[in-house]
Amino acid sequence: xxxxxxxxxxxxxxxxxxRGLSIGVATHGxxxxxxxxxxxxxxxxxxxxxxxxxxxxxxxxxxxxxLCVAAINAVMGVAIAWVLVRxxxxxxxxxxxxxxxxxxxxxxxxxxxxxSLYGMASPLGIxxxxxxxxxxxxxxFVTLPFSVRAVQPVLxxxxxxxxxxxxxxxxxxxxxxxxxxxxxxxxxxxGGFGLAFARAVGEFGSISLIAGGLGRTTxxxxxxxxxxxxxxxxxxxxxxxxxxxxxLVILVFSNVLARRVQRRLAP
Amino acid sequence: xxxxxxxLTKRYGPHTVVDDVSVEIASGSLTAVLGPSGSxxxxxxxxxxxxxxxxxxxxxxEGDDVxxxxxxxxxxxxxxxxxxxxxxxxxxxxxxFGLKVRKRPKDEIKRKVDDLLELVxxxxxxxxxxxxxxxxxxxxxxLARALAIQPRVLLLxxxxxxxxxMVRTELRHWVKELHREIRVTTILVTHDQDEAMEVADQLLIxxxxxxxxxxxxxxxxxxxxxxxxxxxxxxxxxxxxxxxxPHDLALLAPGHGVIDGTVASITDLGFEVQVTVLLSDGxxxxxxxxxxxxxxxxxxxxxxxxxxxxxxxLETGSALxxxxxxxx
Amino acid sequence: xxxxTRRWLLRVxxxxxxxxxVGLPVVFLFGKALGHxxxxxxxxxxxxxxxxxxxxxxxVALIAVPLNTLVGIGAALLLARRSFVGNRALTTAFDVPVxxxxxxxxxxxxxxxxxxxxxxxxxxxxxxxxxxxxAGIVLATMAVSLPYVLxxxxxxxxxxxxxxxxxxxxxxxxxxxxxxxxxLPAIRWGVLYGVTLTIARTLGEFGxxxxxxxxxxxxxxxxxxxxxxxxxxxxxxxxxxAGALVLATISIVALVILSALRSRERRLxxxxx
Numbered sequence: 096x097x098x099x100x101x102x103x104x105x106x107x108x109x110x111x112x113x114r115g116l117s118i119g120v121a122t123h124g125x126x127x128x129x130x131x132x133x134x135x136x137x138x139x140x141x142x143x144x145x146x147x148x149x150x151x152x153x154x155x156x157x158x159x160x161x162l163c164v165a166a167i168n169a170v171m172g173v174a175i176a177w178v179l180v181r182x183x184x185x186x187x188x189x190x191x192x193x194x195x196x197x198x199x200x201x202x203x204x205x206x207x208x209x210x211s212l213y214g215m216a217s218p219l220g221i222x223x224x225x226x227x228x229x230x231x232x233x234x235x236f237v238t239l240p241f242s243v244r245a246v247q248p249v250l251x252x253x254x255x256x257x258x259x260x261x262x263x264x265x266x267x268x269x270x271x272x273x274x275x276x277x278x279x280x281x282x283x284x285x286g287g288f289g290l291a292f293a294r295a296v297g298e299f300g301s302i303s304l305i306a307g308g309l310g311r312t313t314x315x316x317x318x319x320x321x322x323x324x325x326x327x328x329x330x331x332x333x334x335x336x337x338x339x340x341x342x343l344v345i346l347v348f349s350n351v352l353a354r355r356v357q358r359r360l361a362p
Numbered sequence: 363x364x365x366x367x368x369x370l371t372k373r374y375g376p377h378t379v380v381d382d383v384s385v386e387i388a389s390g391s392l393t394a395v396l397g398p399s400g401s402x403x404x405x406x407x408x409x410x411x412x413x414x415x416x417x418x419x420x421x422x423x424e425g426d427d428v429x430x431x432x433x434x435x436x437x438x439x440x441x442x443x444x445x446x447x448x449x450x451x452x453x454x455x456x457x458x459f460g461l462k463v464r465k466r467p468k469d470e471i472k473r474k475v476d477d478l479l480e481l482v483x484x485x486x487x488x489x490x491x492x493x494x495x496x497x498x499x500x501x502x503x504x505l506a507r508a509l510a511i512q513p514r515v516l517l518l519x520x521x522x523x524x525x526x527x528m529v530r531t532e533l534r535h536w537v538k539e540l541h542r543e544i545r546v547t548t549i550l551v552t553h554d555q556d557e558a559m560e561v562a563d564q565l566l567i568x569x570x571x572x573x574x575x576x577x578x579x580x581x582x583x584x585x586x587x588x589x590x591x592x593x594x595x596x597x598x599x600x601x602x603x604x605x606x607x608p609h610d611l612a613l614l615a616p617g618h619g620v621i622d623g624t625v626a627s628i629t630d631l632g633f634e635v636q637v638t639v640l641l642s643d644g645x646x647x648x649x650x651x652x653x654x655x656x657x658x659x660x661x662x663x664x665x666x667x668x669x670x671x672x673x674x675x676l677e678t679g680s681a682l683x684x685x686x687x688x689x690x
Numbered sequence: 691x692x693x694x695t696r697r698w699l700l701r702v703x704x705x706x707x708x709x710x711x712v713g714l715p716v717v718f719l720f721g722k723a724l725g726h727x728x729x730x731x732x733x734x735x736x737x738x739x740x741x742x743x744x745x746x747x748x749x750v751a752l753i754a755v756p757l758n759t760l761v762g763i764g765a766a767l768l769l770a771r772r773s774f775v776g777n778r779a780l781t782t783a784f785d786v787p788v789x790x791x792x793x794x795x796x797x798x799x800x801x802x803x804x805x806x807x808x809x810x811x812x813x814x815x816x817x818x819x820x821x822x823x824x825a826g827i828v829l830a831t832m833a834v835s836l837p838y839v840l841x842x843x844x845x846x847x848x849x850x851x852x853x854x855x856x857x858x859x860x861x862x863x864x865x866x867x868x869x870x871x872x873x874l875p876a877i878r879w880g881v882l883y884g885v886t887l888t889i890a891r892t893l894g895e896f897g898x899x900x901x902x903x904x905x906x907x908x909x910x911x912x913x914x915x916x917x918x919x920x921x922x923x924x925x926x927x928x929x930x931x932a933g934a935l936v937l938a939t940i941s942i943v944a945l946v947i948l949s950a951l952r953s954r955e956r957r958l959x960x961x962x963x
Contacts, residue, residue, distance in 0.1 A: 106808070211722055
């Protein structure tokens with residue numbers, strides 16, 4: 096088990112980080128001299144790869160886009176979950192079915208589909224090819240289930256008693272929502288936000304076509320991929336390591352935040 | 363002796379759940395391990411069954427030291443609190459499982475399963491799945507499954523805990539009958555005194571991982587050796603500095619008892635009445651009176667009364683039957 | 691704004707958003723792929739390079755899915771039935787492949803197992819070629835579809851509890867018999883759920899495979915790479931649509947299976963990450 100995991104995941108990640116940070120181990124040969132080994136870390140190479148203007152702008156674009164996408168997702172996720180849980184109308188099942196589709200659909204299929212509808216030959220006259228809007232639409236597509244599916248069960252578990260109490264105290268609908276419902280949804284919303292953000296930062300397939308080849312629409316993953324096309328493995332590893340760190344920080348942060356909110360809400 | 367436990371000890375981290383328990387259980391007896399939740403009684407059962415690992419001590423079943431024997435070779439029938447039915451197998455397949463493991467011939471298995479299902483009155487449910495059974499039926503299926511392997515010992519973990527009141531009483535009687543019929547050494551774990559006293563011929567009271575007292579139900583009820591057992595087996599009150607049962611106190615006309623007082627409060631439960639008395643020594647014991655007794659005494663709050671302990675030798679009915687009646 | 695106006699407004703916004711983002715594109719895909727008639731679609735799908743891609747994707751799935759299923763069930767049993775130091779670390783480690791960009795997974799595999807990687811020298815000295823070969827694609831696919839069986843099985847296993855297994859043990863059953871006759875039947879819907887997720891993910895993986903495969907037309911092309919190649923390199927949009935339709939159909943079938951399984955086993959969640 097552990098060795099399977101190591102072979103297909105852990106060792107490769109270790110190799111990536113070692114390459115990215117230029118960590119090397121030097122020995123004076125084998126035998127007794129083997130024990131006189133030294134570890135080199137050459138942060139210079141890492142730093143210069145990560146601070147390339149193209150690298151900076153790609154990472155910046157990814158972070159910025161992912162933040163927007165995760166935020167829009169959080170808002171729309173609550174709205175969609177609300178409609179799914181509280182509203183009732185003919186054809187609601189179709190919405191329920193649409194929610195999971197982005198997860199099951201292979202990312203390259205998403206790319207092809209979106210580009211044919213919102214690309215240069217758009218039948219709707221909307222051309223998002225090589226625009227950040229195009230990237231945003233693709234990312235919103237692939238991250239759609241995260242917020243909805245995080246919020247939906249929590250919303251369904253609210254029995255409406257607190258809401259009824261708020262309404263009976265004279266609170267209006269919006270006020271009831273903001274002061275009674277929203278607080279219980281926060282942990283789920285934050286959890287969904289974190290997941291959507293992490294997914295958006297790493298996303299490649301769905302945006303690889305719509306991004307085209309322009310510098311201003313090159314995201315971090317696309318930039319890393321382009322480095323591998325030029326066989327710049329060390330730079331690719333360095334930027335990957337930086338991206339890994341960023342995702343890690345964001346995931347830990349949103350987890351801690353969600354847990355803290357949860358604790359405050361616990362009765 | 364069928365089961366002999368010596369110095370059984372089980373720890374979970376810093377907590378000693380079963381603490382140096384030694385006890386002998388007679389062949390063919392029906393023993394109830396009784397205690398409040400967290401007293402270690404379920405763990406004790408699992409230690410006997412080998413489902414938990416021991417931190418110390420020895421388990422001997424019919425002369426065989428099974429301390430280091432895997433549960434699959436212990437020949438015990440274990441019934442779980444929630445019955446643990448194999449949900450994907452029919453009732454008949456559930457009962458046949460142990461026999462199939464033992465590679466018995468097909469026709470023997472069939473005959474035995476039929477017999478067992480008849481014994482537990484589930485003949486008509488043989489091809490049903492556990493999900494289609496009621497709680498009581500599932501319990502009986504679990505018993506049949508455990509009995510199929512002709513165990514040397516039958517272990518029942520809170521056998522009636524998950525059933526509703528009606529089924530519970532019915533099944534209790536049935537288990538007692540069943541035991542009378544097949545006489546397999548049985549240990550059942552329960553937190554319910556009535557259940558234990560009604561079903562078992564031996565009681566084993568556990569408290570904080572230790573055994574407080576063992577003996578027959580009547581013994582324990584009438585001669586509890588520790589305050590815990592006394593309190594656990596029925597209601598108590600304090601009369602002249604001693605812990606006594608409220609129905610062991612009698613109210614009489616003023617001057618006829620040991621100590622006088624006045625009625626402080628009356629709680630009428632219909633078939634019985636609880637009367638709290640403020641005695642001249644300042645204490646306030648309560649007395650449990652039958653309807654008849656209470657009506658005869660015509661008591662009201664502030665009525666002057668006198669109190670004494672009943673003379674047990676004059677009582678003809680068994681304290682045990684009364685205790686179970688009172689608890690209902 | 692009255693209560694019912696707000697309700698209507700929210701409903702319309704949600705339907706419009708989902709329609710424009712998901713519904714319309716998917717309907718459009720069917721139109722595009724089948725727009726030139728069924729025979730044109732069939733011609734595209736039966737092209738030698740398309741067939742080769744389909745075949746490779748199927749082969750990769752045939753290796754990766756059973757392996758990941760075995761490992762997933764094993765890990766779930768380990769996590770649910772034994773308490774040991776580091777079980778949280780193990781759970782987290784299983785989630786790494788889906789929390790990280792597939793491009794990064796691909797590069798990590800290259801840096802571990804290609805000629806330029808840690809073990810490349812040793813591997814090539816022994817005549818094993820992992821990168822730019824089907825073996826590399828299998829490895830990358832296994833990595834990105836690793837956690838699904840574990841995640842689907844673990845909650846079911848915890849819910850089922852160990853009492854059935856213990857009961858079987860007291861009845862004399864050994865470990866293997868308990869697994870096949872008691873544990874596996876109890877978790878079968880969870881396993882099927884995880885396997886369905888793994889298949890969907892396996893057939894659709896793009897980024898990690900793109901990095902490790904080297905992309906030689908016909909030889910190391912999986913279906914997603916074939917679609918990418920048709921669209922971006924050979925400008926065969928109809929071919930891309932046809933391939934996309936095949937994959938989309940598979941994923942829709944997978945979704946239907948998943949939702950049927952969810953209604954059978956309430957412990958199964960939509961846990962897509």
